[in-house]
Amino acid sequence: MRKKFIGGNWKMNKTVVEAQTLARRLADRLSDVGFADIAIFPPFVDLYPVNIILREKESKIILGAQNMHPEPNGAYTAEISADMVLSTGAKMVVLGHSERRHIFLETDSYINRKVKKALDSGLLPLLCIGELLDERNAGKTEQVLSKQLNGSLKDVKLNSADDIIIAYEPVWAIGTGVTATPEQAQEAHKFVRKVISEMFGEDIAKNLRIIYGGSVKPANAKELLSQLDIDGAFVGGASLDADSFESIIRDSDISI
Numbered sequence: 001m002r003k004k005f006i007g008g009n010w011k012m013n014k015t016v017v018e019a020q021t022l023a024r025r026l027a028d029r030l031s032d033v034g035f036a037d038i039a040i041f042p043p044f045v046d047l048y049p050v051n052i053i054l055r056e057k058e059s060k061i062i063l064g065a066q067n068m069h070p071e072p073n074g075a076y077t078a079e080i081s082a083d084m085v086l087s088t089g090a091k092m093v094v095l096g097h098s099e100r101r102h103i104f105l106e107t108d109s110y111i112n113r114k115v116k117k118a119l120d121s122g123l124l125p126l127l128c129i130g131e132l133l134d135e136r137n138a139g140k141t142e143q144v145l146s147k148q149l150n151g152s153l154k155d156v157k158l159n160s161a162d163d164i165i166i167a168y169e170p171v172w173a174i175g176t177g178v179t180a181t182p183e184q185a186q187e188a189h190k191f192v193r194k195v196i197s198e199m200f201g202e203d204i205a206k207n208l209r210i211i212y213g214g215s216v217k218p219a220n221a222k223e224l225l226s227q228l229d230i231d232g233a234f235v236g237g238a239s240l241d242a243d244s245f246e247s248i249i250r251d252s253d254i255s256i
Contacts (some may be wrong), residue, residue, distance in 0.1 A: 004036035004225065005165060005209050005232035007126060009066065009237025012043060019046035020053050025242040027057035035253045036232065039126075040239070041066050041094055044080055051089030059150040064092030064126065068098060070113035082121035090241060092124045096152055098171045102132075105134055108151025109173070114155055116133065119163060126165045126234070129192070133172035141170075142191050147196050157202050161207035167234040170191055173214030182223045185212050189229035220249040225252045 005093035014022060019042050024130060030038060042050050046203035051063050065088070069079035085093055095118065096111040111127070116123040129152070133143040145168070166190050170176050180188070189210050212224055213234030224230055232252060238244040 002207060002209050002231045005039070005044045005211055006036050006245075006249045006256070007039040007041060007064070007167075007211070007232070007234045008174055008245055009097075009216055009234060009236050010040065010042045010046075010240060011066070011099075011236065013240055014042060014048045019043075020049050021119065022240070022242060023050045023053040026245065027054060027059035027061060027247050029242060030061065031057075031059065031155065033060075033249060034051060036249060037062060038249060039064050039092055039117065041092070042152055043129050047085070047090050049068070052082065055089070062092055063090045064124075065090045066094050066097070068095070068114060068118065068123075069112070070117045072097075072117075075232075078167075082117050082123055085123060086121065089122070092126055094126045094128065094167075096148070097128045098130055098169055098174055102171065108148055109154075112154050112156070115164070117157065117182045119156065119198035121134055124163070124165065126167055128167045128169050130169040130171050130214070131173075131194055132253050136170065141188065145188065145192060146195050148184060149199070155197060158204055161209070164194060164208070166196070166208065166210045167213050168210060169213035169234060175215070179215040179220050179224075181210070182227050186227040186229055194206055194244070214249060218244050218251070221248040222251040227255065 041064045065085040068082050068085050095114045100106045115125050131141045135144050157204040173180050183223045192210050193205050209231040210232050211232035211234050216233045216235045
């Protein structure tokens with residue numbers, strides 16, 4: 001059985017003091033959680049300050065960055081390298097988020113470079129994929145997901161299913177309040193697992209965690225997380241509040 005994974009993407013929110021306050025609340029409230037892996041992804045400026053809190057609390061919450069540059073250093077003003085991410089205490093990095101793809105125009109080949117660099121550096125990538133509303137309405141969801149997976153993971157070597165996490169995030173459901181139905185989400189996750197099997201073999205596909213993101217909130221989390229191929233959630237706005245994020249995490253306990 002694949003262990004559930006719940007990640008909170010704070011995006012461009014929380015000052016250092018606010019981030020430390022939220023991290024402290026989460027560490028206190030979630031100290032008993034063993035049924036799921038929990039990760040938070042604060043802005044770059046908050047990473048080290050949040051890590052201080054997590055260390056003080058001896059928390060099992062995983063710290064991750066929201067992005068990174070594929071080069072190790074150089075004249076890339078405002079960018080952050082993998083080693084810089086690691087130096088903050090972070091263990092994970094989000095790559096290929098739809099906002100990076102569609103606002104900052106990152107391509108599959110560029111994301112592919114980041115994935116390889118993250119793996120080489122010892123960071124666990126959380127790779128995001130997902131289709132636009134026009135693409136879904138045109139019946140191109142599977143075509144888009146296959147292209148993004150094959151492009152972003154081209155020539156990537158996975159030694160085990162634990163080397164990467166995939167987040168399916170339909171772009172039309174991110175920050176819109178609209179959520180894919182459990183059936184739509186399950187269908188997409190099942191297809192992603194099929195593509196991963198074709199690329200990396202059945203054993204990795206069977207054990208690799210594929211999570212759902214897109215307006216996940218306490219009201220819909222349980223039904224989404226009960227689907228066969230949905231192994232967790234990547235939470236945006238609801239992760240900025242300790243009550244709502246904890247509620248989603250508690251709902252991922254399938255033993256209840």
